Amino acid sequence: MLVDSPTSVGARRRARRWELVAERFPDLSRMEVVDLGGTAEAWRRAPVRPARVTVVNLFEPGAADESWIVPVTGDACAAREALRTAGQGQRYDLVFSNSLIEHVGGHAQRAALAAEARELAPRHWVQTPYRYFPVEPHWLFPGLQFLPMGLRARVAAAWPMAHTKPGSAAQAMSEVQWTELIGVAELRAYFPGSQILRERAFGVTKSIVAVADGP
Template sequence: MSIGPRLRARLADGSRPGSLGHRARSRRAAKLAATFPGLAGMHVLDLGGEPPFWRGFAVRPASVTVLNLLEFPPSEGWLETVVGDACDPPPAITGRRFDLVVSNSVIEHVGGHHRRQRFADVVRRSAGRHWVQTPYRYFPVEPHWVFPGMQFLPLRARAEVTRRWPLSPGRADNLPEAIANAASVELLSLTEMRSYFPESSFWYEKAAGLIKSVTAIS
């Protein structure tokens, strides 16, 4: 493994114990468990998450339904996986009511204001309580590519970062693909999060005294 992927793994890999990403994920998981002390008895809908998060979680909810565009291995008792769009869920989701909706670092990927609003509407319709976390737009380092100030660059410049920056999670083969990758992330401000979740309280995760991520909690 070259120095770029090794350094990225140490900085941003949330599944690698000891990495900065893993420590941040562990802090958020602890906060989630503390915020909902009755989690063990709850039926949870995870919008855009992945089963490994819940398999390794300190508290096992009564049930977890993971909705994701990707297909995962078959469901297993308490943990169910459903393929679908978090902004337009399939009947397997819309016909049910959950105790809690959880979403970590997803809303910035759904694509534009109108789809973010639909995502927020799905959160509210699906459960009376929610935890929706997203990286903060004005933290100085863009978290997906670990590049300082990338979120403030023009799209073409961001596309070039995705192609050339050694800490990129993957390299596009051509410019159109690079542009699509760069455009797939739209980091949110506090104003935007408050507009999508006006009834929520907010928890701010900080690094070096600066807000790193924002979580809407209800």
């Protein structure tokens, strides 16, 4: 698909994001990382490689034969419990989370995710698309995030540029209900004391990142 093409604008921006991660955490190759919401396959494709990464994903963390990737099926908003149940550690060098916090189901769950990130490691990189970027990033539809819910669902069901086209009207509604973009004020409130970085496209903030790079 256009949005997933290796040569797409999105792919180039993801590559630049990895460069920023490597610059911010130069000892990443020696770190124990926990990824909240990621997948094993995403780390295989990544141009960086931690000493070990534990992936916590509610639905599809993937599978791994590699010793440095540990997939865990569990709720990232209760990550410590999921890790404990899976027999994994409770403290890491870095929490990484990419485009998850907008999908966890409202303010209470976002606050829980942020609390887990702060408890699991002294460092974090938590990225989310910026609510006020003109084009909604999951469907690539201008202003979709500002439309009434019913209209958003109808657009999601028909718009051809979504990452994954929903199979039914009910699925389209579920997908828009599970997608709630946030702004800088909310991210700063969830991660007080963290630096908020802005990733820009055409001079406009496209994504925001809460970063803590030391104890």
